[in-house]
Amino acid sequence: MQERDSAYLFLEDGRRFEGVALGKKGVAVGEVVFHTFGSNPHQLLTTPAFCGQLLAFTTPLVGNCGVNFSDLQSESVQAAGLIVRECCQIPSNFRNEMPLPDFLLENHVVGIEGVDTRALTKHLRTHGSLRGAIVSSPADASQLLNELRRPAAPLSRPAGATPPPPTGNEKYHVVVVDLGCCKALLDHLRQLSCRITMVSPEIPAQELLTLSPDGVLFSDGPETLTPSPTSLVLAKDLLQSDLPLLGVDAGHQLLAVAAGCSLIPLPVGHRGPNQPVTALDGSSTFTTSQYHGLVVDGSTVDPGRVRILCVSRNDGSVEALSYRDGQALSIQYLPGVVPDSTGRLTELEQFCSAMDQRKEAVRHA
DSSP: OOOOOEEEEEETTSOEEEEEEEEBOSEEEEEEEEEOOOSOHHHHHTOGGGTTEEEEEOSSEEOTTOBOGGGOSSSSOOSSEEEESEEOSSOOOTTOOBOHHHHHHHTTOEEEESOOHHHHHHHHHHHOOEEEEEEOSOOOHHHHHHHHHSOOOOOOOOOOOOOOOOOSOOSEEEEEEOSSOOHHHHHHHHHTTEEEEEEOTTSOHHHHHTTOOSEEEEOOOOOOSSOOHHHHHHHHHHHTSSSOEEEETHHHHHHHHHTTOOEEEEEEEEEEEEEEEEETTSSOEEEEEEEEEEEEOGGGOOTTTEEEEEEETTTOOEEEEEEGGGTEEEESSBTTSSOOOSOOOOHHHHHHHHHHHHHHHHHTO
16 A cells, blocks of 8 residues: 555644645645534535635545535535545445545645544534644644634635526526525525526625515525625615515524624534424424534524524524514525425425515515
């Protein structure tokens, strides 16, 4: 077996993990987060919500199904680097188009293999969010640690996935405010007969309204404690309109802040396809796919403006909110990813129902 070059993962608190180089050799810096997703790491690497983060997988073996390019969630890799226990070199799956190590090299992704990801996950659960660096080329360790302990420079917001072309038979026109939208969300909208127009979060509300949408969706994407003033104005203006609204992940956080709520960081983020959520009306508990480290502070929710619909079964954090008597919703999870056996309407189906009701009201006005 060919000997591989050593690599190291440094954390800002001084903890070091050893491994071997995976993908491109070099240095990758970012927030270290762990994810409990069991397959398709290329999906998460290309999800804009993970922009600038070092993704650690709790699954011991990744890449055994290879890479299928239809699973990519944006046009390029968004994560800063990859951390795994073991990466499969020879995948076996009928959908495989490329081994994961080749995909990492082709996309210039710095990774590390052989890390004790169980110990890393326990360390992050104990100490909370930490910045880190994957190093597989010569670097000054002390200088690197000093860099990690300085505040991270703000990242530019990545563009979301490209929407599918219209077929001409769509029932709804949905304007998606692109906060870094993943392909899966756009695919779900298309399956529900939505024609999609993507716009920047910096667009004025009046300009957005000239597009004559049936509804507006604020997409997922990278999180920020302080949304841009322009995007907040847009969200506030649309909350005053009669348009059906849906906020997902980062879009949920933006709508919540626009409605007077505050955001707080979680001690340990929710990142995985197995996050249980409970409806406060007692109707159901269901499993969701999530990837976030910030949540709405429940103590800042004004019941006169916003109603909490769902909370995390694990820690009680806010998972879903209702605005304007249900004509606007926002959720902290990605809808439609995890099969739901409860029989409830998904939030996307509720969004479409609200668009139907508005169309009917306009027709009879």
